[in-house]
Amino acid sequence: MSESTKTREITVALAGAPNVGKSTIFNLLTGLSQHVGNWPGKTVEHKTGVFRQGELTMNIIDLPGTYSLTANSVEEQIARDYLVHENPDVVVAVLNAASLERNLYLVAELIELAPRLVIALNMLDVAEQQGMKIDSEALSRTLNIPVVPIVARANRGLRELVTQVEQECNTAAGLRNVKHIEYGSEITDVIDHVDRLLEDGITARYPKHWTAMKLLEGDEQINKLIKARMPAERWPALDSYLREHESAAVTIATLRYEWVERMMAVAQQKRRVGQVSLTEKIDRAATHPVLGIFMLIAILGAMYWLVFSIGVPVQQFLDVNLIERTRDFIYTLSYMPQWLQGFLADGVLSGAGTVLTFIPILFFFFAAWAFLEDTGYTSRAAFVTDRFMHALGLHGKSCLPLVLGFGCNVPAIFGTRIIDSPRARLLTILLTPLVPCTGRMAVIAIIAAAFFGSAAVLISIGMIILSLLILAIVGLILNRFVIRGKSSALIMELPLYHVPDLKLIGMVTWQNILAFIKRAGTVILAVSILVWLLSVIPNGNINNSILSDIGRWLEPLGRLMGLNWQMMVALLSSFVAKENTIATLGVMLSGSSGDFTQQLKAILTPAAAVAFLVVQVLFIPCVATIAAIRQETGGWKWPALVLVFQMVLAFAVAIPVYQVLRLFPGLFFSFCTVLPS
């Protein structure tokens, strides 16, 4: 071997449908070397990593999961643009042996775009449990593509895969006589005709013949591209020809499935009939309209139980023992200038530090989310809730992120990535901040307890019902009048259930937490320092700081709800983190006499307290949520809209609530006192 070939660097793209174990393979090969970001301008995860073995360096890119390469979704567009523009040395098609038929469809498309292809046939064990036997050698022979059987979950077959990829790199691109799929002469003539209507170079980067086929398949992105590039006078001829042959899309897909069937006839022994798989047994309950809902509630209940019995105590422990004690410690350091003590203790620690103590809670949510995704349950939940979500223009898949929002809005907003329709996804993101998170509920619980004693629970439940009601109304309005476009139909695969891959769940959770810490270190830190500055300038006393000036300026508005300027400041401070409301009130009221409850009662009437709860539960989301919305919608437009909208909404609901309660104080108090204490 010559010197130059000793160290090799190759680029390998992993392609495959969702639920084929692609991420597991990616994790096994790249381990901690992976870098997770977004595709430029898109909110689809872009994952790259490096695998090194001896002199070989493999740059691995994990393409988004797709069923085909026709641009039905952003993922599909990204995957094929990557193949066309970046020319990876080898494409590894990861197939799920248990649903090989569906997966071979993608292979039929990949053959046309990938010069060197290696098939990783995953989940052979699952296929066997299903009573299917796949002959990977026969498949390889008939496709004339290397097929490597692997069981990614058990880390079997990966070494062989690497060897095969390396070998494949040695063959000149395009030399392998891969079995292209045979489109009958009838459709070939039609494709050729379109091909001739396209001038050379117009399809640049995309192969011309392939472009012709995609135009016939009704690919909107390619259609737009060609329309833009083609001389205007020549477009109508092409356009009318395409319209004439609209049925070609169906013919092409049918021919591809016929090709798939031929491959299957070679590769698969007939499935044993009459065998009811475990998946089918579970699904009898999980997808049942009544049992399924109960199952969903039970699973979510277990999830919250975990979060509240482990996550919340840990968070409180950290808050008290880490944040509080460090704050106290900082104030004991007498050699430190006072402004620095304040900056560190009240600016950095109370703001960003407190937000960080939520990591244990977030950990459980992210992990539970990844767990449900990986077992295959998420799509069942979407299936049983679809009928309810549809009314709001949402998707079945919107349900879980929204439910997750009760824990924390941040993971909920990231969770919306499972929704493939961009419109339904945006709607879900905009509605998520209306779901009362644990932070808000904590504030509500404390204030309600201070005011209403035994009625506190009812008041809290009332607040949840109120916000969900408003969520539904806002959803209906957004769907009907604000966000244009038709609500898209639900169509999704229900993957087989499988034992979750704990490593993968760990990796996903870790990456999400890391991203959260990064945000806490930047945006959230900046905002908490800003709020702190406003509270100490000019003379270090919050009661005559800029923040209090803003509160006083807002007092006329507050008075409509029975709130004084201090309550308004407390409300504003919830922007950093929802539970800051209590801390801020604590600081501002520390000068007056009595305990916290008495201090509160001194400045609030019961009616005003209810109004405060309403405004608090609907008020602008915390800065972490806003940062998440910005990241997921790719700009400031939607987060800005959410800020303005919820601000207006909160006051618009709280003011009438206060005014009505004030008019009928007797009614309200008799309600409170009737309850046994």
Next chain:
Amino acid sequence: MESERIEEYLEAIYKRQGRETPVSTSSLAADLRVSQPAVTDMLRTLENKGLIDYKSRRGAALTSTGEKMALAVIRRHRLWERFLTDVLGMKWDKVHAEACRLEHATSPDMEKGLSGILSGIDTCPHGHSIPDEKGNIKPEKTTLLSEFRPPQKVRILAIRNEDPRVLRGIEKLGLRPGVVVSVLKKNRDGSLDIELQNEKITLDNATSSVLTAEPVPVISPPIDEAEIALGELPPGEFAVIKVCGGGRGSLGRCLSLGFTPGSIIKMVENYHRGPVLVRVHDTEVAIGRQLAEKISVVRKAAS
């Protein structure tokens, strides 16, 4: 003489390329019955003429000019074979050798005459496609009969061996392109039990690996020809998809998830007004009620 040799080589490389790329000198030597050094010499010549890409120790691959030339020779060869069997009534085991000689001595006018007589015929007697005059060839299905898993009904497509003895043996069994047989059982020794016109025959592995075939779908007759919307199909029942509706966007999604006309679909769950759950191409797929109303199907007995 040399041009004849060149054509022979190009033809041999073309045929080999279907199975190995690049084609090694040893396989060429075996196919052409010449020594390996002779092959190496000739490959050098071909490379100089720009007909192949050749790397010593790796092998040869046709360039586009080379491929065009190879296809032209193959066209003449297969036209002659057809002519000899169909017009002159020769046996199919004899025509290969004759065509090998004739293919090099065919003028363009003669070729035109041949294809005129044989218009409408696009395969040679052994089932291989005849390239058209522009050098386009219909790709051949290359799955071997031996690769099929029993039980499976298949149609014989082509015979991949020109050896007269093999051809005679196959003819005696009644196998020829276009015949439909049922693959019954694969035996331990690699032989294959098949059924041809109600008669059971056993093929040894050598024979079943020279025949290519394609599966013949077994379609059980529909019980009710009337088209209904997928949403009306009761749970547990099967249907064949007729038309896939929906707008451009959801149509593409449907197609890539396997909702193509002719696909068999099983309704798994169908409760009032909610989304439906179906099994298609071995996967469960949930689709919204609205979309399910736009897909029309014909009911079918369980298979």
